[in-house]
Amino acid sequence: MPIGPDIIEALRLELRRGSLILAVLGTLRSEKYGYTLKTELGEAGVDIDEGALYPMLRRLEAQGLLTSEWREDAKRQKRFYRLSADGAAALEHLTQEWRGMNRALERILGGPPAAAGLKEGRQ
């Protein structure tokens, strides 16, 4: 029986979910507000829609991994996010985990990692 596209899509979303958090934490090593964060992620090949991004930022802040500050920029109040000290430690830990997982998967899958980014996704 052929595998339906819905099953592939569900698996793809599951695969992406944890990676998105890592990408967000990594990008916020330098301070950014929501729109520039999304743009930078998109340019790096990690597309995420705002409907998922902003709640995620809020959740990560509530978990103490990010700090935020409202500030005026280009005549508008914007909320700037950056990694907290705890967030930096968590990022270090998750990055090691990711690299280990990546090496293991490369051995299992027997090929170089795909060049394409995490495109067109939702969390």
Next chain:
Amino acid sequence: MTDHLVEAHLKFHDMNAPDDGERKVKDMIARYLAAVERRLPDDAAKDIIAELREAIDSRVEAKEAELGRAAGDDEIAAVLKDFGHPVVVASRYSGNDHLIGPGYYPWFWHVQRIAVGLAIAIGFGIVTIRALGSEEPFRAAFRGIGSALEIALVTFGVVTALFIAAERGKLDMKWAAKWDPKSLPRDNVRQPRTLFESAFTLVFDIVFLLFWVKVVQFPNEIPVRDGASAALAFSPAWDVVYWPILVLAVGVTVVHLADILHPAWSRVRSVVSIAGHLAGLGILWVLYQSQPLIEVTPVDGADLDEIARVVRMVWGIVNVSLGVAALIWVVTIGVEVWRLLRTARAPANPSQVAA
């Protein structure tokens, strides 16, 4: 509430917009934000909406820079659609995107199976009793089925509500990790009883018990011709076995009730089953020795020939029934003894005993 929120967002977006097109655009954004805001918790709504407004404005600005003109209705609608439906966006902020999470879900169905099974058994038991005691049993049964299903539905709702509360309260699930593979049920020896099987037999048990203690009575007359019938009654031979049958029937009901809670086979259950069926065989033997078991009396002018014919038929049915019951119970005892012997020979490889 809605109008108030939209007004507030319109004020923020400066309703003195220079032209009608821009005013419509601002109105659409204000309505979107109001739709999200009304679904957010009060304490966080303002902060979330401020950030969402800023994000939308950034996107609109970028779009306008790309177009080289002010964004129109359609472009703004596309941006808002990209953000997501207000219900979805608001729910993502709540952090609760499921009623019962994966930690509780398997237990949810496990408990539902037991609770709803008991509710159905009890509900249909009550319906059967009421129907048998009613002058119009069929009407009473149909009326009662609705009530029985209602009981099952309410039980399902209560269990669901309890699990949702457990999920929200993050109830400790450490107990779920405290299981021992050595105490797993022997489903490889005998398949667990299905919910339907257990519930059906339980209803039958309850009806029999009520009949036996004379709470409910069945019609005992059989027609022999128009206007004449024969009444059947237990003979005094049954007096000797009245209490043994009652004790056995209560025991069987308890075992079937236990089947709903723990449907798996166990050595204890097997021994109980063997003991129960041996007792049943003993009762059958006593009854077989004490013929006749049924007394037939004429009603409404049935003559002696007709009664004699009924007597032969009834005694024949009774004797065949005793024989069939004895045969089934002997086979059942044999099967249970065989299961006990299988489990007694502790296999090196569990798959060797797979049924």
